[in-house]
Amino acid sequence: MSDFNKISTQTRPIKMAIxxxxxxxxxxxxxxxxxxxxxxxxxxxxxxxxxxxxxxxxLLFLMRKLIVARATRTKTIEEIAILLSNIPITALYLFIIINQNNLF
Known part of the structure; x- marks a missing residue:
């Protein structure tokens, strides 16, 4: 049962990013x-x-996990990178919408 919990907590940030x-x-x-x-x-x-x-x-949860769980450091860094990859995509979407609607 504990293996199931490990799997679900390791994929949760990736699912959230998707x-x-x-x-x-x-x-x-x-x-x-x-x-x-x-x-x-x-x-x-x-x-x-x-x-x-x-x-x-x-992100705060993953940063805490990065500090506490040293054994899964590489996987946690990958999860942080995937989660942060949405920032430039969202910025691009906002830039296009703002310019299309002449909001500023």
Missing amino acids: YSFAGGTFFFISHLLFPNEIVFLIGGWCFVVIALFTNAIM
Whole structure:
């Protein structure tokens, strides 16, 4: 039973990164396809705020794991890199939406 718990905690950050990417991409593509629908713009902003909060908590958890669990240091660094890889993608999405809508 403890092996099952190890597997689920090791894949949770990767799943979170994938879900964050998929959700952000959904709102981004929806906004590009339907630019006059404000629902996708507001939903996307809410999603970004929620994803930022949950990913920050996961990052803190992984940083703690990096310090405490020295045996899984390499795997934890990979998980942190995968989680942080969403930042430039989200920044690109926001840049495109801001420039498309002349928000600034």
